[in-house]
Amino acid sequence: MKTLIDPEANVAQLLHKSSGRAPVTLLPEVLFGTGVADGYYPYDSQVGTVFVAFNPRGVSAVGHGDDSNAFESDFAERFGRSIYLTREPNRVLDRQIRSALNAETVLHLPVDFRGLSDFTVDVLRKTAEIPPGEVRPYSWVADEIGRPHANRAVGTALAANPVPLLIPCHRVVRSDGHIGEYSFGEGLKQMLLEGEHVNVEQLEENANSGRRYLGSSSTHIFCYPTCRNARRITTKNQRWFPAINKAVDSGYRPCKVCRPHAA
């Protein structure tokens, strides 16, 4: 045992004493850098504050409401990772998120799809292609991804959408034309669609009266009624069809933009 006046023991003690705590930012930065934990940031949206979670793979979750503790615990439970409140993500991702929340077209938004089935990912990628202000039925998504008749499974996949609003599952409607359910609530679905200038009242009216497809008597092309091409058809040229075979029998062909499929 060395005495306290032993200079070597003094130096050893000094060294030992010199150790301190790591900065509090170290743990979250490490966990974030490895993808073991995510960051999140609150954004304004048409439906109020939403929390957008992200990691180096892209956006990973969107939560609605203003209770950040609830969002953190829901996130941990669903994804098994911790999450930390951070500043906004990098500029590119930040701009993509803001555009998507403003119902602007966003290309190549990176999304962390880990943990989802291939089918669900196909459904979500396809849904991401639906432009703002337009809607497509579940059956359209099912047909487009090569799984006709999987309407119900498409509904289930959309309910599992980890990033509502960013992947616009609110633009997918029931195959009978009614707007149907939404993970944030049916009222919010209507609000979001109206915010994108979709005439929801008209959609419901069409559904009730069996008007599914809108054709133009001048071009003999038929569309989903919210397709940007359908919206340009003048009132006197509008021809409504209850089913695709009726349109085809009348000598109409499907629009190449909205690609109507049999419901």
Place this chain on the structure above:
Amino acid sequence: MSNPNSETDARLVRQLARNVDETFEDLVRSHQDRLFSGIRRLVGDPDLAADLSQDTFIRAYKALSDFPPSRIRQLKLQGWLWSIALNVVRSNARHQSRRPRQSQLSIEIIADARHQPETRALNSTDEKWLRGELASLPNHQRNAVVLRYVGDLSYEEIAAATKRPIGSVKSDVHRGLAILASQLKGNNQA
């Protein structure tokens, strides 16, 4: 060894072998203070030390993700982490002009966390003296002394981390400490 750190490490290694992602946060929590303190003594600057600590853990994570469970179970965690840290410190010294931070998503913890007063374990005179004297030691002695007394590593762990024979490690620790002590004596007399 019945040192509590090595018991924790043995538990961490068993859990890492089962699931790296679920265990990694515990690994960082249990090693970050010693690793950061040690790196800080090696490089002097606390901000740089924070960056290098982050790099060390991220490299460790990548390696662990690639290792089969059988290899993880063989790990002596503390020595292994320090062998990564020493590489990170060395390659930083080689590229003197370190690039500015490029955390992919520029994470910064908001609120007061970032502005907490720095924990000051030493008074500024001791701090300055220690920093200066450590900087003037030869690399292998500085590494050995810091790993032994700041990182709390055993001679075996230091030998593993520095890839030097245990005899050399012992003499590095003793010589390094002796040089610091003689400087301290000189300093006090001055």
